[in-house]
Amino acid sequence: MALGRAWSVAVSGVDGQVVEIEADIGRGLPGVTMVGLPDTALQESRDRVRAAVSNSGAAWPDSKVVLALSPATLPKVGSVYDVGLACAVLNAADVVPLDLLEKTVLLGELALDGRLRPIRGVLPAVVTAMNHGWRRVVVPTATMIEAALVGGIEIYGADTLADLVRWLQGDGALERPGERRAPPRAVRGDLSEVVGQYEARRALEVAAAGAHHLMLTGPPGIGKTMLAQRLPGILPVLTEKHALEVTAIHSVAGTLTADRPLVTEPPFIAPHHTASVSSLIGGGTGMAKPGAVSRAHRGILFLDEVAEMGTKTLEALRTPLEDGEVRIARRDGVARYPARFQLVLAANPCPCAPARDADCVCTPTARRRYLGRLSGPLLDRVDLRIRMESVATSALMDETGESTDDVRARVANARDAARQRWAEFGWSTNAEVPGPALRQKFRLPPAALRPVERALRKGAITARGADRALRVAWSLADLAGAASPSEVHVATALQFRDRGLV
Known part of the structure; x- marks a missing residue:
């Protein structure tokens, strides 16, 4: 033997x-x-x-x-x-x-x-x-x-x-890896190609600065998808630690390529609106495989035509949005995948989706039911909501917006400011800061908090919404180079939460 x-x-x-x-x-x-x-x-x-x-x-x-x-x-x-x-x-x-x-x-x-x-x-x-x-x-x-x-x-x-x-046996040699070279940044569309839509472009910059969730609504063909696709270009490259986290997930998913074995840029994942819960969250027989939310870790999860998605599929997003990870129990055990992503939603205002609101043939009930698939708890987790309008002819023909490089530079400065401020606590972006820290250790002066207090008294926002508005206010302050948010920053953050829904 x-x-x-x-x-x-x-x-x-x-x-x-x-x-x-x-x-x-x-x-x-x-x-x-x-x-x-x-x-x-x-x-x-x-x-x-x-x-x-x-x-x-x-x-x-x-x-x-x-x-x-x-x-x-x-x-x-x-x-x-x-x-x-x-x-x-x-x-x-x-x-x-x-x-x-x-x-x-x-x-x-x-x-x-x-x-x-x-x-x-x-x-x-x-x-x-x-x-x-x-x-x-x-x-x-x-x-x-x-x-x-x-x-x-x-x-x-x-x-x-x-x-x-x-x-x-000691009779031969095996290959050893050579020197690792960082791959160049992927070529993406430039932000200057999106004409007009100043408010949406501003919201995109704020979302990138603080890793906030964003929702864009408006008629088809006005640039919702174009804006979402250009968000990764204004984000900074991943740190070495985050790059290894993301690469490990894509290694398990089998999506790595030979020319880019290391994921150095924030991933952009855009599942179809008919995606199932398993494809979005993860699953499969045996040991669960990572879903779209995990493959979008440290990057962007873009859900286009979100009002066409199933209610159960959308509600499954609530847990990873709060916890930053998914835990999937299957026959062969529990698989844990990180899922700290930026959620970007895009939707038409109604089922008929006309170019102009005046041409809409939907009843008020149909319009409410259409976006009603997005539940209140899910929308409460979206920090920025923008209602986009059609672009004027003069803007379409003449106007050229800021380039991706210009916006990326401001976003990088804002992210550096946030990283230095939260470094000792283990947070890297404003979106990661828990509510108690914003309300206690980093509590703003009473004058700056007046807009939030008024909104809470009116019942316009929830306690979670107040915390998320404060996070957006910190991102606005970082973009402006301010030491802390002012009353104007807090009021602007609240305005971003009130827009976008019909």
């Missing part, structure tokens, strides 16, 4: 856990038994691994093989364990020694001819290995650049199982 070991990583959401793989070659009829709560894809790996070992020049044991994955109570999902399973069997058969194997985490799916295929979730798996004190990780060469985003651990890339076996 012979026993071999190897190690891999199980990824759940963006978290992971190191998995020990044991292979026992004992007496009995030839066959492979796998224990440790494997899913269907992992059960099928028995045949993939056996064919890959045989086609790589090694002999598969001609006796009973038992494969165990620990912790035994943790569900194992996917094909990430293929390389570890093969090396555990080869270690038990004395083909590869334990010297390098016991200090290395192995990740990758095996093809029948022994090639290492890329897998999802490499980045969070490597982060898990590093956090658990492992010295090196071997990944498929195609995902080596992604794995190299994590510092403090040695990354090796293998093309085939035969190359990996020779390296473990």
